[in-house]
Each structure stands twice: as C-alpha cells, then as structure tokens.
Amino acid sequence: MVTRLTNYFLKTLREDPSDAEVISHRLLVRAGYIRRQAPGVFAWLPLGLKVKGKIEQIIREEMTRAGAHEVHFPALLPREPYEVTGRWDEYGDGLFRLKDRKGSDMLLAPTHEEVFTLLVKDLYSSYKDLPLSIYQIQDKYRDEARPRAGLLRGREFTMKDAYSFDYTDAGLDASYMSQRDAYERIFTRLGLEYAIVKADAGAMGGSRSEEFLHPTPVGEDTFVRSAGGYEANVEAWTTLVPPTLDIEGLAAAEVFDTPNTPTIQTLVDVANAEHPRSNGEAWTAADTLKNVVLALKHLDGTRELVIVGLPGDRDVDLKRAEVAFAPAEIEAATEADFAKHPGLVKGYIGPWSENGPVLGEKSATGIRYLLDPRVVAGTSWITGANVDGKHVFGLVAGRDFVGDGVAEVADVRAGDPAPDGSGPVELARGMEIGHVFQLGRKYAESLGLKVLDENGKLVTVTMGSYGIGVTRILAIIAELNNDDNGLIWPETVAPFDVHVVATGKDPAVFDAAETVVADLEAAGFDVLFDDRPKVSPGVKFGDAELIGIPKIVIVGRGVADGVVELWDRRSNERTPVAIADAASRLRG
RNA sequence: CGGGGCGUAGCUCAGCUUGGUAGAGCGCCCGGUUUGGGACCGGGAGGUCGCAGGUUCGAAUCCUGUCGCCCCGACCA
Known part of the structure; x- marks a missing residue:
C-alpha cells in the first residue's frame, strides 16, 4: 500500500x-x-x-x-x-x-x-x-x-x-x-x-x-x-514476621516523664539523654511504638477510628493502608475525631495505661487496635503512656498489651527482608x-x-x-523511542514500513520517487510517500524525523547519478544505493 | 479535594505592574523568486483578549465572581 x-x-x-x-x-x-x-x-x-x-x-x-x-x-x-x-x-x-x-x-x-x-x-x-x-x-x-x-x-x-x-x-x-x-x-x-x-x-x-x-x-x-x-x-x-521472643524474665514496664516529646525524634533524644538503655546501646526510633490514628470511611458512609501500632521508624503507607482496610477509604483523623475520644492523649497515645488497656475493642476506648507484624509477642517498646508528657518504657507485647489483629500498613524500605527469604529487597x-x-x-x-x-x-x-x-x-x-528530533518507532509498531521523501523540484526526482515507491509496494511494504511538491527539503526531513518511521528513503539530488539514500532514523546513517536496488536492500 | 500556574489570532507567546480601544514569530491565502536541513520578497485573511458583573469618560490591563486547562499532591490501569 x-x-x-x-x-x-x-x-x-x-x-x-x-x-x-x-x-x-x-x-x-x-x-x-x-x-x-x-x-x-x-x-x-x-x-x-x-x-x-x-x-x-x-x-x-x-x-x-x-x-x-x-x-x-x-x-x-x-x-x-x-x-x-x-x-x-x-x-x-x-x-x-x-x-x-x-x-x-x-x-x-x-x-x-x-x-x-x-x-x-x-x-x-x-x-x-x-x-x-x-x-x-x-x-x-x-x-x-x-x-x-x-x-x-x-x-x-x-x-x-x-x-x-x-x-x-x-x-x-x-x-x-x-x-x-x-x-x-x-x-x-x-x-x-x-x-x-x-x-x-x-x-x-x-x-x-x-x-x-x-x-x-x-x-x-x-x-x-x-x-x-x-x-x-x-x-x-507481606512483612517477614520475626519469631516471638521469650517473655519470661523481662523487666517490668516503667513510666518516665518525657515532657515536650511530641515526635518520635524528640522522644528518642530524651530517652537517650535521660533514660539510657541498661546495656548502653542507644535507643533508636525502631525501639519506639508509634500509634497512628486512622479514620476509615466505610461504604455505607459510617466512620470508624482505627489505631495502628508500628515501629517508630516506619510511616504508614496510605496505599498499603487502603489495601489493608479495603473497601473502606482512609482519611487522617480530624480534631473532631479526637474530641469524640477524650481518652486519647495526642502525642502520647499508647495501648497501656496505669488504669488498664486504652486501645483495643475491649479497652476503655473501644477503638480497634491493630499491630504491625513486627510487633510480636515478647518485643519490648517505648510508647505513650496516655498521659501528657509521659511515656512508658519496656512495654512488652503479649504481656502488657495485645492488639485486635495485624495490619500491613507500614511503609516498605530498601533493605527489608523479602518474605520468601530471598534476601533484602530494593x-x-x-x-x-x-x-x-x-x-x-x-x-x-x-x-x-x-x-x-x-x-x-x-x-x-x-x-x-x-x-x-x-x-x-x-x-x-x-516514551522509550525518541530523540531530540522526534519519534523513532520500533519496526513492529511503526505506522508505515518505509517513509519515502522526494526532495527538490526536478520532475526527474519525482519520477524516480514514483519508481522507488512502486518497487517498495511490489515488495510488500506499506509506504508513506512525501510527494508534496512545494515543500522544502528541510521541512520534509524534519517531518520525517518527527513522525519517526524507522526506515526512510531520500530521493533527491542523487537521482542524477541513479542513486537514492537509505536513511536509518535510529542510527541516523545514510547509505546511497542504486534506485533499482532500494526495495531489495530494505527487504534484506 | 488541597497547593501552584495559566486562559490574548489556527499554534507558541508578548502586552497587564503604570487603563487610552491589540501585537510578534510560525502557520494559512494570492503573486513572484527559491528547493539537501524547518527559504525569501511583496500583498492579504484571521481575535466578542475564557465568561459575567463592577470601578472608570474609557478595561486585555484594576476589582469581584465564575468556568476551563496544565503541573504537584491525595486517588487511580
């Protein structure tokens, strides 16, 4: 064609x-x-x-x-x-x-x-x-x-x-x-x-x-x-779940004053300065348990608060949270949500208090409490004590608090171990x-x-x-196949097989181009033929590059010597060939 | 839905700060000269300046509202 x-x-x-x-x-x-x-x-x-x-x-x-x-x-x-x-x-x-x-x-x-x-x-x-x-x-x-x-x-x-x-x-x-x-x-x-x-x-x-x-x-x-x-x-x-640890012999949880520690980083700083770990190792964000309040908007329009406990060095990945709570939509908890739950002390939320459990369906607040898979029984955490300016240290999962279930909402990091044991991921x-x-x-x-x-x-x-x-x-x-001058289609999807460009005004050039085009058609190629008579070569070359058909035949000044040029759009190489050989060269 | 930007000729844009009745380049039409890298000369067509109010003697320009588009985020193949 x-x-x-x-x-x-x-x-x-x-x-x-x-x-x-x-x-x-x-x-x-x-x-x-x-x-x-x-x-x-x-x-x-x-x-x-x-x-x-x-x-x-x-x-x-x-x-x-x-x-x-x-x-x-x-x-x-x-x-x-x-x-x-x-x-x-x-x-x-x-x-x-x-x-x-x-x-x-x-x-x-x-x-x-x-x-x-x-x-x-x-x-x-x-x-x-x-x-x-x-x-x-x-x-x-x-x-x-x-x-x-x-x-x-x-x-x-x-x-x-x-x-x-x-x-x-x-x-x-x-x-x-x-x-x-x-x-x-x-x-x-x-x-x-x-x-x-x-x-x-x-x-x-x-x-x-x-x-x-x-x-x-x-x-x-x-x-x-x-x-x-x-x-x-x-x-x-899915997070690789660490083995549970022995609860026997772990020290009892202790409440410390930690004023002005609304963020995990400030908490870690204060913990290291005033309550250093007994073995001398520094506390890190991963030693803290962050309790994030999420609002679920259910399909029927009802709104439910859920609190997720995860290691303090992790953030909630909202996309993963959407998956975990589908088909409900996730929203950040608002001031109005907190107002409805006076038991939650912003910045110091935790599952435990001196007066009993705070989070969980059976607790004082009745708010569903889900835990990151890494918070297995026997792990020990620094977390909010539900009193302004106080945190509890050494709070042990499975002993001092439990969740209502597990939630896969923490962000995934480079270096996390793959769940199938095949090593760290990127x-x-x-x-x-x-x-x-x-x-x-x-x-x-x-x-x-x-x-x-x-x-x-x-x-x-x-x-x-x-x-x-x-x-x-x-x-x-x-997106993958282009350069500064335009598109460069792979042959498998290019709109045409060959783009023939006739340049100049010499009738002999157009006659020769007709011959080349007819040969190409006979050889089974789908041909786009730039036969515009009054368009300058620069415009035609520019259009050919922009359109991006990978194989271009230039019929122009070489016609006087009986040759045309095969122009490879991708490599930008131009190869002169005899007019009669153009079709067979392209087929090869 | 939050944040930012932009709506002026077919396209890309200037003009807006400092109001005086609209421009450039490209494209398009006619004539001529050109023809291997987006040619040139001459002539021409083409715009309710997104829309609606307002201020003003006068609004593309200032004010208010509104609609639309693009980008970032949220969300989604």
Missing part, C-alpha cells in the same frame, strides 16, 4: 503544545498522532490509529495462540449487573454514570467482568463447554480524579480485557498461566521490559494476582525486588502495563454462573480476568 502525503490527514506542529508535559504526549501531538478532546480523552488521527492497530494486532495474535476468542461488548452498559456485584457503589466517583431519557442509570464500563459473566451464563450450562477464554479490545472509561501525562493516564483508554471460565481450580490455574504466558510473549514482541510482581487483588476480589510492571522512573507503582528473585508491588508486600518504580487476576468465584457466585459437572451437580464457575493497557503501551513505547 502507498499513502501519499498530498492527500493524507496529517498536520505536524512546529512547536510543542502548551498543555503537554511528558515526552510521549508532546511528540504524539506534534507529529499528528493524537489530539486532546477533553482532559484524559483523545482523538486518534490516522497515524495514531495505525500504530494502535499494530499493537492490537500483536495482542490478537497472541490471544489466538492462547486459545482466546475475540468478542466486543458495548462501552455503554446498564446499571443492573454492576449493582448485583456491588461495583456500582464500590467504584465510587471513578465510574462514569449517566441516565438515559427514561431516567434509567447507565454507565461507561471501567471493565467488563459482569457482562462477560452474564453472556457465558446465558449460553453455557455444562462443564463440557469449559474451559473458555474470551477477550475484547475496547475502550474503558474511568473518571480519574486527575488524568495526566497524556495517554499514560487517560479517562478513556483502550484495553484488551480477557476472561477465563473454568469449573475446577486446576483449570483456572491453567487458564491463568496461558494468559500469563501470552503476556510475556506480547511484551517481548513489543520490546517492553517488564517485571511480573505480586499484586493486591483489591476490590476485584479473588486470590492470585500479578501485575506486569514496566520499570520506569515515571511509573506510579512502587515495587520491590530481591536478588533472589522475589518481586512484588508494595501494596501486596525499591523500583514501574508503570502497570498488564494485570492478571484469578477472580475465583466472586463474580460467578453473585451473578449465578453455574454449570453441571460430570456428576450432574451444579458447580459455580471459577474465573480469571486479564487486562493489558493498549493505549498506555503505545505511550510507553513513544
């Missing part, structure tokens, strides 16, 4: 658009691939659509290889199925909701678990029909609080979402691995580095969940990896490009998807859900 620039829908911009910050956004707009319509919503121009199509094609091929079949659902859906699974409420403000003329609630789907499940329920009723994997490539809608970075975080984005249906756990495992393997092939073909990290299943429910993260400093996810191969999103991190940033979930029976259960098994018994189907962010991947590829 040959596409001529003289009648193509393309206009490049000489300057960066003022509303674009990240490189992929700037270049995709400047080079005429996309245009912004609304925050986080983009129109696709011909060039952009071609690249998107190339990525989708690779995904389709690998889905087919994995035995998944393509379908297509509407983006506009009725409320009911999402009401049944609870997601109409759980999605909160992130869901695009609208009403039709009759006043019925509709939504723009953020994902399609419900309708896929219902479709299979409509048509299938026997174990003989399973396993089944179906997928679609469809636009998704999420009303992000803050869309940003162009395509990297939009409110409309294209996603490949696949769903597997099995009636045994082993079957689900197999379907899951089949998709997971397909993802590895897809990202490898796209030339995208990825880490497969353990992820939090979160509001999606289910058990096993892994994210494909592309490591990049601009990523929004923090993940950890150990030298021994452990990789996990910090949201899914932290890295990544951008989520794919996610595989074992949903289990959550959706099938609530929507009533059951089949008859070999014994004629009704069994609930078990499902998996597998997503890839198509438009996000496009943006990441653009």
Whole structure:
C-alpha cells in the first residue's frame, strides 16, 4: 500500500503544545498522532490509529495462540449487573454514570467482568463447554480524579480485557498461566521490559494476582525486588514476621516523664539523654511504638477510628493502608475525631495505661487496635503512656498489651527482608502495563454462573480476568523511542514500513520517487510517500524525523547519478544505493 | 479535594505592574523568486483578549465572581 502525503490527514506542529508535559504526549501531538478532546480523552488521527492497530494486532495474535476468542461488548452498559456485584457503589466517583431519557442509570464500563459473566451464563450450562477464554479490545472509561501525562493516564483508554471460565481450580490455574504466558510473549514482541510482581487483588476480589510492571522512573507503582528473585508491588508486600521472643524474665514496664516529646525524634533524644538503655546501646526510633490514628470511611458512609501500632521508624503507607482496610477509604483523623475520644492523649497515645488497656475493642476506648507484624509477642517498646508528657518504657507485647489483629500498613524500605527469604529487597518504580487476576468465584457466585459437572451437580464457575493497557503501551513505547528530533518507532509498531521523501523540484526526482515507491509496494511494504511538491527539503526531513518511521528513503539530488539514500532514523546513517536496488536492500 | 500556574489570532507567546480601544514569530491565502536541513520578497485573511458583573469618560490591563486547562499532591490501569 502507498499513502501519499498530498492527500493524507496529517498536520505536524512546529512547536510543542502548551498543555503537554511528558515526552510521549508532546511528540504524539506534534507529529499528528493524537489530539486532546477533553482532559484524559483523545482523538486518534490516522497515524495514531495505525500504530494502535499494530499493537492490537500483536495482542490478537497472541490471544489466538492462547486459545482466546475475540468478542466486543458495548462501552455503554446498564446499571443492573454492576449493582448485583456491588461495583456500582464500590467504584465510587471513578465510574462514569449517566441516565438515559427514561431516567434509567447507565454507565461507561471501567471493565467488563459482569457482562462477560452474564453472556457465558446465558449460553453455557455444562462443564463440557469449559474451559473458555474470551477477550475484547475496547475502550474503558474511568473518571480519574486527575488524568495526566497524556495517554499514560487517560479517562478513556483502550484495553484488551480477557476472561477465563473454568469449573475446577486446576483449570483456572491453567487458564491463568496461558494468559500469563501470552503476556510475556506480547511484551517481548513489543520490546517492553517488564517485571511480573505480586499484586493486591483489591476490590476485584479473588486470590492470585500479578501485575506486569514496566520499570520506569515515571511509573506510579512502587515495587520491590530481591536478588533472589522475589518481586512484588508494595501494596501486596507481606512483612517477614520475626519469631516471638521469650517473655519470661523481662523487666517490668516503667513510666518516665518525657515532657515536650511530641515526635518520635524528640522522644528518642530524651530517652537517650535521660533514660539510657541498661546495656548502653542507644535507643533508636525502631525501639519506639508509634500509634497512628486512622479514620476509615466505610461504604455505607459510617466512620470508624482505627489505631495502628508500628515501629517508630516506619510511616504508614496510605496505599498499603487502603489495601489493608479495603473497601473502606482512609482519611487522617480530624480534631473532631479526637474530641469524640477524650481518652486519647495526642502525642502520647499508647495501648497501656496505669488504669488498664486504652486501645483495643475491649479497652476503655473501644477503638480497634491493630499491630504491625513486627510487633510480636515478647518485643519490648517505648510508647505513650496516655498521659501528657509521659511515656512508658519496656512495654512488652503479649504481656502488657495485645492488639485486635495485624495490619500491613507500614511503609516498605530498601533493605527489608523479602518474605520468601530471598534476601533484602530494593525499591523500583514501574508503570502497570498488564494485570492478571484469578477472580475465583466472586463474580460467578453473585451473578449465578453455574454449570453441571460430570456428576450432574451444579458447580459455580471459577474465573480469571486479564487486562493489558493498549493505549498506555503505545505511550510507553513513544516514551522509550525518541530523540531530540522526534519519534523513532520500533519496526513492529511503526505506522508505515518505509517513509519515502522526494526532495527538490526536478520532475526527474519525482519520477524516480514514483519508481522507488512502486518497487517498495511490489515488495510488500506499506509506504508513506512525501510527494508534496512545494515543500522544502528541510521541512520534509524534519517531518520525517518527527513522525519517526524507522526506515526512510531520500530521493533527491542523487537521482542524477541513479542513486537514492537509505536513511536509518535510529542510527541516523545514510547509505546511497542504486534506485533499482532500494526495495531489495530494505527487504534484506 | 488541597497547593501552584495559566486562559490574548489556527499554534507558541508578548502586552497587564503604570487603563487610552491589540501585537510578534510560525502557520494559512494570492503573486513572484527559491528547493539537501524547518527559504525569501511583496500583498492579504484571521481575535466578542475564557465568561459575567463592577470601578472608570474609557478595561486585555484594576476589582469581584465564575468556568476551563496544565503541573504537584491525595486517588487511580
């Protein structure tokens, strides 16, 4: 195929658009691939659509290889199925909701678990029909609080979402691995580095969940990896629990005056100055127990205070807290919250007081008290004595206080030991490009998807859900492949195979260019032909660089000697070749 | 939702402090000269200065309100 620039829908911009910050956004707009319509919503121009199509094609091929079949659902859906699974409420403000003329609630789907499940329920009723994997490539809608970075975080984005249906756990495992393997092939073909990290299943429910993260400093996810191969999103991190210690023989707790120690650091300073440890070692923040007050906003609108006790050198990671308390939302405790609980002495909160337990469901305050996994029985702490200006030293977990449970909310640090014993971890940033979930029976259960098994018994189907962010991947590829002059697409996703540039005004040049273009087409190349007659060479070269097709043929002054130049966009090398050899040289 | 920045021609921006009725570059149209790195000359089209009030003889400029956009944070694929 040959596409001529003289009648193509393309206009490049000489300057960066003022509303674009990240490189992929700037270049995709400047080079005429996309245009912004609304925050986080983009129109696709011909060039952009071609690249998107190339990525989708690779995904389709690998889905087919994995035995998944393509379908297509509407983006506009009725409320009911999402009401049944609870997601109409759980999605909160992130869901695009609208009403039709009759006043019925509709939504723009953020994902399609419900309708896929219902479709299979409509048509299938026997174990003989399973396993089944179906997928679609469809636009998704999420009303992000803050869309940003162009395509990297939009409110409309294209996603490949696949769903597997099995009636045994082993079957689900197999379907899951089949998709997971397909993802590895897809990202490898796209030339995208990825880490497969353990992820939090979160509001999606289910058990096993892994994210494909592309490591990049601009990523929004923090993940950890150990030298021994452990990789996990910090949201899914589980703390290595130390062994419990012997309580026998530990000294009794002692209360000391510690005026003006509202922060951990001031407390540690005072402790070292006035109450040094008996063995002479200095106290550190890790010897203190920090009790952080969190307010949970539950789905039904109720507000609950929870106090988390964690080592004083750790902070609460709000993302991890959201996971720990999902689906409730986390807010900082307000003055009003404290006013309702006069038993809490700000800055000196602790589980213990001379008058008995202060924190915990069975204590004086009745506030739920959860402990960091590191606060095991037999560990000894300096913590607030619930009296202004006093702390208690040597307070022993399991002897002097207990929690109502464990909470994984502390931040994860470089150097923390991996839970599988594979050594200390380092932290890295990544951008989520794919996610595989074992949903289990959550959706099938609530929507009533059951089949008859070999014994004629009704069994609930078990499902998996597998997503890839198509438009996000496009943006990441653009982010990775560019230079000062523009985009440089990998051949696998470039909008065209070859960009032919005819320069000058000599009719002989244009004749020669027609010959080259015809040869290339005959050789099977998809060709973009810059045949604009009155545009100077500088403009054409600049546009070619901006557009970023990796192989460029310059037809110009060399024509007099019977040669054209092959210009490699990435290496910037130009190689003269005979006009008649251009096509075969490029094919080789 | 908090913090910051910005809305003036198709695009990128100046003008606003110190009010006097709108500019530049690029792009676009016509004519001509150019053609291997974003050419040049001449002529031209194009703007309710985001919107609404207010102050003033007079507002892009000052005041109030409002809407929108971008960035950081919270939140999210």
